[in-house]
Amino acid sequence: MGAHSCLSHQVDCYCVERITLGAHTTVSQYSFLCTASHDYTDPAMPLTTAPITLGERVWVTADVFVAPGVTIGEGAVITARSSVFHDIAPWTVAAGNPAQPLKPRLLHAHPVR
Numbered sequence: 268m269g270a271h272s273c274l275s276h277q278v279d280c281y282c283v284e285r286i287t288l289g290a291h292t293t294v295s296q297y298s299f300l301c302t303a304s305h306d307y308t309d310p311a312m313p314l315t316t317a318p319i320t321l322g323e324r325v326w327v328t329a330d331v332f333v334a335p336g337v338t339i340g341e342g343a344v345i346t347a348r349s350s351v352f353h354d355i356a357p358w359t360v361a362a363g364n365p366a367q368p369l370k371p372r373l374l375h376a377h378p379v380r
Contacts, residue, residue, distance in 0.1 A: 269323065284316045289323030289341065297330040304335055322357065344372055 268274075269290030276296045280286055283303035294300065300319050305312040317336030324342045327333065332350040339345065340357030350364040358372045 283314070284318040284335070286318065287320045289321060289325065291323055292321050292325040292327075294321070294327045295329045295331075295347075298327050298333070299331075300327075300333045302335050342372055 268288045269292065271290055272288040272292040274280070274288075274294050275298075278294050278296065279299045281299070281301045281303060286300050286302060288294070302319055303314055303316045306315050315335065319333055319335065320338040321327065322339060322341035322343070325339050326344045327339070328345060329347045331345050331348065333339070334350070334352045337351050338354045339351065340355055340359065342358040343355045344360045345351055345355065345366055346360065346362035348364075349362050349366040351361070351366045353365065355361045355366065356368065360369045360372050361367060362369050
């Protein structure tokens with residue numbers, strides 16, 4: 268976990284492989300980061316594993332599933348109840364099941380008060 272990163276209440280990290288969170292990254296409540304599955308094409312259903320990487324300043328919002336092997340790029344936002352099965356580009360807002368890019372994430376400067 269990078270500096271100032273956060274896992275909220277009831278986040279499930281199934282850490283059969285490494286899960287990496289960049290600095291200032293937040294994973295909101297009830298999300299599931301899952302680094303393992305099974306090969307359903309093999310009658311023995313062997314375990315398959317792959318790491319998950321969340322870049323810096325990522326926000327995985329509430330109740331999101333992130334599959335094994337996924338990388339979510341710097342600054343990306345995954346909206347509530349999405350399921351991420353493929354990599355998400357940096358500074359992208361993505362949503363749905365499966366998650367698809369919606370628009371770029373733009374940051375607005377706030378005036379000094």
